[in-house]
């Protein structure tokens with residue numbers, strides 16, 4: 001195991017926990033399976049995560065699929081499953097965590113996860129969604145109701161006026 005990389009993930013996340021260990025091992029496995037090399041640039045690797053929990057932080061650190069570059073998206077399904085795409089070579093896979101036996105403590109669970117070969121922890125399936133498009137710079141509009149500037153992909157045209165999603169739901 002790459003301790004330095006683990007420490008980097010822990011530092012970013014704020015604590016060491018089983019969830020982070022899951023994201024860490026998924027990232028390590030994705031690097032191998034999708035032939036992700038160390039010279040990754042912004043947006044080369046995209047992750048659509050089916051969980052919004054701790055593990056996504058490891059993915060942001062290790063695969064550089066970050067929220068801010070639009071390379072990390074959450075498609076919440078309540079599953080420890082990560083759809084990971086490599087734009088450099090077109091490879092993609094969905095990494096689904098296998099059932100893990102119960103442990104007395106989080107500490108033990110985390111240690112167990114980190115001690116396993118990543119390929120033993122996950123089942124590799126086909127991604128549920130196609131390759132995501134690169135982040136777009138959207139035009140924006142002023143919402144007719146609240147007056148706030150809103151990206152074009154988050155407004156509706158209602159009776160000829162742009163209404164943001166927040167105002168539409170009110």
Ligand SMILES: [Zn+2]
Nearest residue numbers: 017019020054
């Ligand atoms: Zn955590």
Ligand SMILES: [Zn+2]
Nearest residue numbers: 143146164167
């Ligand atoms: Zn509004």
